[in-house]
Amino acid sequence: xxxxxxxxxxxxxxxxxxxxxxxxxxxxxxxxxxxxxxxxxxxxxxxxxxxxxxxxxxxxxxxxxxxxxxxxxxxxx
Amino acid sequence: xxxxxxxxxxxxxxxxxxxxxxxxxxxxxxxxxxxxxxxxxxxxxxxxxxxxxxxxxxxxxxxxxxxxxxxxxxxxxxxxxxxxxxxxxxxxxxxxxxxxxxxxxxxxxxxxxxxxxxxxxxxxxxxxxxxxxxxxxxxxxxxxxxxxxxxxxxxxxxxxxxxxxxxxxxxxxxxxxxxxxxxxxxxxxxxxxxxxxxxxxxxxxxxxxxxxxxxxxxxxxxxxxxxxxxxxxxxxxxxxxxxxxxxxxx
Numbered sequence: 001x002x003x004x005x006x007x008x009x010x011x012x013x014x015x016x017x018x019x020x021x022x023x024x025x026x027x028x029x030x031x032x033x034x035x036x037x038x039x040x041x042x043x044x045x046x047x048x049x050x051x052x053x054x055x056x057x058x059x060x061x062x063x064x065x066x067x068x069x070x071x072x073x074x075x076x077x
Numbered sequence: 078x079x080x081x082x083x084x085x086x087x088x089x090x091x092x093x094x095x096x097x098x099x100x101x102x103x104x105x106x107x108x109x110x111x112x113x114x115x116x117x118x119x120x121x122x123x124x125x126x127x128x129x130x131x132x133x134x135x136x137x138x139x140x141x142x143x144x145x146x147x148x149x150x151x152x153x154x155x156x157x158x159x160x161x162x163x164x165x166x167x168x169x170x171x172x173x174x175x176x177x178x179x180x181x182x183x184x185x186x187x188x189x190x191x192x193x194x195x196x197x198x199x200x201x202x203x204x205x206x207x208x209x210x211x212x213x214x215x216x217x218x219x220x221x222x223x224x225x226x227x228x229x230x231x232x233x234x235x236x237x238x239x240x241x242x243x244x245x246x247x248x249x250x251x252x253x254x255x256x257x258x259x260x261x262x263x264x265x266x267x268x269x270x271x272x273x274x275x276x277x278x279x280x281x282x283x284x285x286x287x288x289x290x291x292x293x294x295x296x297x298x299x300x301x302x303x304x305x306x307x308x309x310x311x312x313x314x315x316x317x318x319x320x321x322x323x324x325x326x327x
Contacts (some may be wrong), residue, residue: 037228044178055274
């Protein structure tokens with residue numbers, strides 16, 4: 001898995017934020033549109049695309065997309 | 078005057094409780110035994126089912142480790158059961174998944190456990206006349222099947238809505254034998270099922286504030302409803318979905 005693809009998958013769960021605004025350093029929970037439903041969509045996307053189960057707390061503890069990517073990568077091993 | 082007036086007594090009744098190893102099922106099994114019933118218990122996890130058995134007021138009338146989605150294991154359960162005056166079908170699961178990720182596979186997994194398994198068990202209990210005349214069947218549904226109570230519960234909610242539908246038809250069709258069929262639709266109840274981490278503890282605490290009575294349910298809130306539906310106090314009640322939700326759906 002690579003970060004570019006992860007960012008793309010992450011961005012496709014968003015509706016209001018343009019994909020080009022999303023980078024590895026985006027503090028995603030500070031996005032205006034961030035909600036509990038977005039969090040559920042990210043969890044489901046990670047399960048679908050990477051076959052990894054992340055929890056609500058993994059999202060809570062991650063600030064940037066890079067942080068979350070690291071969590072998924074670690075669980076994937 | 079009678080020494081004690083208790084229309085909710087389950088004295089002399091034999092009750093089956095599924096999903097009895099945890100949460101609402103375990104609490105219901107214990108509560109029924111404390112109300113005087115002989116209780117038959119079943120669940121998938123043998124160790125935790127044993128723990129429930131030890132907490133019953135009297136030894137279980139039957140105890141069978143079984144996965145109710147497996148036909149052979151259901152057969153073994155039926156073979157071990159005494160005649161029943163009631164059944165509370167609690168075994169179930171939940172998933173938190175936005176609709177756009179709700180594939181047929183995800184729906185099938187949920188419906189196998191929450192819909193097909195209890196419906197098949199109820200069907201066989203009736204067909205094989207294990208349910209005695211005047212028996213009471215209680216299905217554990219959810220306000221997830223009557224309301225959209227939280228995002229991500231569409232797949233789960235659909236399985237519970239389907240269960241409620243069969244409940245009403247069964248109530249009508251089983252009435253010649255005076256067998257009653259009702260369901261309980263709980264709001265969020267604090268059981269291991271809701272602490273699996275998809276929703277954080279912080280989000281759960283925040284969500285609990287949406288309940289007018291100020292908290293999530295406890296398993297005994299639901300067990301007490303089951304006692305009512307199993308007892309002669311509800312003799313004239315059938316085909317009803319009893320909402321126990323702290324006022325959430327008002």
